[in-house]
Amino acid sequence: MNGGRGMGPERRAFRHSHAGSVRADVDAELRFHLEERIEELMAEGMTRSQAEEEVQRRFGDPARISAELETIDRATLRRRSVAERMQGWARDARYAMRGIAARPGYALIVVLTLALAIGANTAIYSAVQAVLLRPLPVAGLDRLYSVQSDMPSLQLESGGELSVGEVVDLTKRRDLFESFTGFLEGNVTLTQAGEPRRVAITRTVGDFAGVFGIRPLLGRFYAPEDGEPGRPTVAVIGYGFWQEVMGGEPSVLGRTITLDDQSYEVIGVLPPEFRYPRQAQVWTPYVLTERALSPQRRGSYILTGVGRAQPGMTRESLEQQLRLEVSRWAEEWAGVMGMYAAREDGQGGYSLRTMPFVEYLAGQLRLILYVLLGAVSFVLLIACANVASLQLVRTTGRVKEIAVRAALGAGRWPIVRQVMVESLIFAVLGGILGIFIGWATLRVVSRWDVASFAILRDVRLDGAVLAFTAVVAVLAGLLFGIVPAWRASRVEAQATLKEAGGRGTSSGIARHRFLQGAVVAQLALTVVLLLGAGVMLRSLSQLLAVDPGFRAQRVTSLQITPGGTRYASNAARVAMYDVVLQRIDALPGVEAVGITTTLPFSDMIQDSSPFQIVGDAAPIPEGETRHANITVVGGDYFEALGIPLLRGRLFTAADDRDAPQVVIIDEELANRYFPNEDPVGRQIGTAEHPVTIVGVVGSIRQRELAGGLKATRFYPYHQMPWYPWAGLTVRGTLDPATMSAMVRSAIRDVDPELPVFDLTPMQQRIERSVGPQRMAVTVLAGFAALALALAVLGTYGVLSYSTSQRTHELGIRMALGAKPGDVVQMVLRNGILLATAGLVTGMAGYFLLARVIESMIFGVSARDPVAMAAGLSTLIAASLLATWIPARRAARVDPVVALRSE
């Protein structure tokens, strides 16, 4: 039989090595078969065409079969080439691992360097994620906008809150907002079996659940209509509250809780991931009484407004529509409230600003985090340059082996691939270690400096963060791997094999140039970081040097919320305050104690309202309303805080309920509204209810150290007793901890059921207010330090290396009469050149970027000479150190040894 049973077919073994030959091979195979069959049949007597027909019939459709074979073969080809490629990578990986294991010290240095840089990136990114990207688990976060009131001439403080009436009006604008809400945070006392406890409550107007897309874990969220007076009082509780206070039982729905002696039926429980406002434990409707919607309360800015915009509304269109709304309000409230009217001078009128809610939540942190993100990427670049240099030098050590491979005809790609695989392995190891380092740093830092790093509480290590780290690691690996890989592939086989180390070769020179360039780059980036950190530090110290207007040292403060039936009447509250003040005043070491409705630098609400001056000659033009903060105080509030009295007198016991109404104004109010006269004796309020100004005190900063002062008027609490909350300020000679304990027990003596909370020394409050800035400075300084260390080590490494490469040459020089001093000079010159180049480049870069941090700093310019001098001199000193050691070593070279070295 024909067919060859292995009788010496010529073994030309080749596979289908490329896709192009598949069709030809399949055709050839089938053609052979068909031809042989045809010949068989012809041998039996058929004609050619008969045979062809018969063969076709028997075989089936050759076209279809050949197509099928092609498909199979192409798949085979693909699988084989993939398998080959994987084997190639696997081989490289094994080789790389062996190489790493052979030099564990080197590997440790590389991996550690990468881990520090990648870890820093991970840490910053998780903060960015928690604050800027996904601060709340809400769908459609990009459609949420915060709406704030703004009237520059009034200098409305803090977040630009809205009044209740304004929020109600905005909820009606369904054309603008799918849902709108305003809310207010407060504290109440929960009384049930066991200790009374203070509970953070949030009162909402409008569709809170709609805006935030709340899906309760149990039950339901109340509807906007539940805010109407006369409706049953209901509440929704948070997950934490449900677990810790209500026992976490599903039967909680329908139970009532008693807050400030008012019972609320629990109708829903929120899921654990929803926590907004962040401190809130209970949510309840704000009751829209007549009073709340009255004209007097229209100018009382207490609610934070947030709306879910209709799809398609942009920020610009929203602002435009809101402008129209304000002018509508101006008409509606003309004559009753002049605030909305456009001012005659056309400036600084009332307006409603909008801001994406995420931006609003982030606040100052947004800019800070962006800057930190930029800074940390600098750190990564420095680490990559560092490691690239290390890898480059290391590949040089293996140059003989590479030259042999090149000479034997290995293509460029396998060599490049092998070095890249090694780099990627380093990068992956660095990434894994980096995640741990980044995460651990976040935890440690947020525990140790709670004030500055409060935002880190929310930071979590989730899939997105891990994915980010993976991407960063791979990119870093490619970045620092490409240069050594490329250079390795360019090794000139011949020259290298001839002269060991390839010193004089062009690749050697190019390598040298790259190393120097890498050092300059690292130094430049470090300069930028140093200067930035220096300026931020100066800014922080300027901020802390601002005089808040009072003396915070040795003052402790706390909040109490006298709620419930016991303190439902004004008289009861006032009586209690009297007793508390007396008791605390009597404590040893207490110099002064006061009470206030708004503690400075706290989260207590600052009430404010328009006011009139009695006896004004001309009526004030519309739009130029007088507006001031309202703070009710008692006891020795001004003395306790050390606020100076400038004119007139402070409140005394004589200013009680039955005495004529009095008020104390602050300097800001006096300067603004009584510019050329002594305000003492003048009256504000209305002609029917005048209040006499009896004193002028110094102005204080209420919320933040930066920013302007806001006119404030102070009333004695005997005459204005209706605020249901109070803060105490106690000045004493003892340390804050002891004082706090004493004060707390004194209050407990008066009424054990009065919850006391937020017990914080005044100084700490101020420091907390600059928390974000402190965080920025700490982190930037840390980055700058890390960068400096890496850059200095890099400089030292490169200089050492290049010096050692030139040992031969140095030996010749010294043999020819050069003195050690000359050699030192040579090396120093090289080092100084590098440092100067880095410095100049860095400064240029910093000036370009300076604009970015201008908006973040206070009291200094981005080109502050002090900061710059400090930063630059640090770098110069460090560079000199890095240069000095190799220089010394070069000087000690023994010429004989050097000449012999090859």
Added chain:
Amino acid sequence: MTAATTRSAREELDLLRGTLDLLILKALSWGPMHGLAVLRWLEHVTHQRLQVEEGALYPALHRMEQKGWLDAEWGITDKNRKAKYYRLSVSGRRQLRAELSRWERYTEAVALVLSAQGAR
């Protein structure tokens, strides 16, 4: 072969799908062959009683090559023509053994059924 013989031969035994692989493996255990040679060998050994559908052979061969049971090489026949030769690989031999034992177990089971006493 005349057309008549072919037809009757085909009536004799139709090839169960799935056993084709086994037959090919066995054929190649005798040594490398090209596709046509495998067909001729099968015809020869079964005395023309077994007719393999010619079109089904080549896909089977290529699939087994993809699975790694066969290695393929190009060679030259006695008539100086280029043909693709198939050879059992190491895993092919293993597969042959496995298929053989499966076939034996199968036929044993069928034989048991057919030889069961009882209804005819």
